[in-house]
Amino acid sequence: MRVLITGGGACGASAAARLRRLDDSAEITILEQTDEISIANCGLPYYCSDVIDSEDKMHVSSVEKFRNLLNVDIRLGAMVTSIDRTNKTVTVNGSEKLNYDKLVLATGAAPFKPQIKGIDSKKIFTVRTLRDANRIKSYIRNSMVKSAVVIGGGFIGVEMAENISEIDGIKTTLVEQSSHILPPVDAETAAFAQNEIRKHGVELILSDGVKEFGENDIILQSGRKIHYDIAVLAIGVKPETQLATSCGLILGKSGGVKVNELMQTSDENIYAGGDSVEVEDFVTGADVIIPLAGPANRQGRIIADNIAGYKSTYKKTLGSAVVKVFDLTVANAGCSEERLKKLEIPYLKTFTFGFSHANYYPGATRTMYKLLFNKEGEILGIQAAGYEGVEKRVDVIASAMRSGLKVWDLIDMELCYAPPYSSAKDAVNILGMHSHNILKGLVKPAFYEDIKGAYLVDVRSKAEFTTETITGSVNIFTPELRTRYSELPRDKKIILFCNTGFQSYVASRILIQLGFDNVYSLAGGITLYNELRKDKLSGVEHVLMQ
Secondary structure, eight states, X not given: XXXXXXXXXXXXXXXXXXXXXXXXXXXXXXEESSSOOSBOGGGHHHHHXXXXXXXXXXXXXXXXXXXXXXXXXXXXXXXXXXXXXXXTEEEETTTEEEEOSEEEEOOOEEEOOOOOBTTTOTTEEEOSSHHHHHHHHHHHHHTTOOEEEEEOOSHHHHHHHHHHHTSTTOXXXXXXXXXXXXXXXXXXXXXXXXXXXXXXXXXEEESOOEEXXXXXXXXXXXXXXXXXXXXXXXXXXXXXXXXXXXXXXXXXXTSSEEOOTTOBOSSTTEEXXXXXXXXXXXTTOOEEOOOOHHHHHXXXXXXXXXXXXXXXOOOOBOOOEEEEETTEEEEEEEOXXXXXXXXXXXXXXXXXXXXXXXXXXXXXXXXXXXXXXXXXXXXXXXXXXXXXXXXXXXXXXXXXXXXXXXXXXXXXXXXXXXXXXOOSSOHHHHHHHHHHHHHTTSOOXXXXXXXXXXXXXEOSOHHHHXXXXXXXXXXXXXXXXXXXXXXXXXXXXXXEEOSSSHHHHHHHHHHHTTTOSSEEEETTHHHHHHHHHHHHHHHHHHHHHO
């Protein structure tokens, strides 16, 4: 059996390695159009700043290993220019024809470059390959770069902004056309990252895009000009589907190659995986393109299993992801609230804060969690922002989602506990308890957007209220509610708040049992409120400074 694989990235390399382990007699050839295979693309921003200090470390594997250990033929600089499905051949570099029994399309995706005046300047770079990263490093080193602009606030854009800003104090600006960075998460979660970015000296420009690249200045849609010595485009990728379309394979609604659960295209002898294919979203069932390394690796393995005769299926995708934002960690899985709204999927939500480990053990930090679920208790999405153990908890909830567990099942999860690592009631357990209380009607959550027009009650102590509160609120300490409840209006929406939401939950239980039915607890408390206000005020200050 002769298997040709177009592309030596995560999917293609995984398919080749797995297939060799399953079938030592198969004739396997990887056709890679660049001069590199199996590169740690996700590490490129850190290589640009020399956090990863060696090019050798960026090679997940090598041509020699594939050839010698796995007996896989590697053809670098081999661009597949056409596919003849009838005769089962591919044309390489416009002239050479190769036969195949099975063909794997692992062509990946290419950086998106819009048609903007000046975009082909030598000062403007994309970062997709090791060669790209080396060009960026060389340009910074040789051109006396003092100011940099990163266009795009996705994961790669945020990572590039962080890493460039830490190269010899380069003044860095991050420009994002949307109202917040990190599109897979919602505005509340992104606010933590935005505040962290500003704290570390990176200027953040939101709700503005590039109109033109000048010789020395970037002109934004707003008319603002930003001086730059180097610009990095990180505004997303588009799936490489030219080969698929040219030979008549079916594309999906999102523009990726359509595949079934076996990763077969509309031609049973051609498989596809990685950044160029559409897969089914775990939560919504919609066809989506998820350009992430984890799914690409799994798809490569599944493709190899099926070619070798071991039936294997791809079981939808959660889009689980994590990103480092200076000292902060942001992670997510499943759907965001914004996406659920867009698809008109009913949902409930809550926010909690959990300690990274027992708060009495030194060094504990708080993490903000946002959980999205429905009335049936199904978990629709999880987001988190914090400094320690963030991705651990998101991974647990992602696993719960994959296993079909409900929010109340989170209460019973037995997770590792010792004071340096967790709490007896882990943050995951607390999320389950809080969301279950909402479903049982034991508490009504309120959110930042609900504050305007509500009757606000700070249920913390007088000392805490005097130090800091939300403008317009009154102060009734929780224990005093049992005797002072008559001071509260019964004809208005009452929102109780404390530091993070627990004390206001207790306070709401007191009032509900006293006959109040218009009492709400502010999810995330004044801690989340302050983070959101800080982000919004920073944005206003930026606009006023223009």
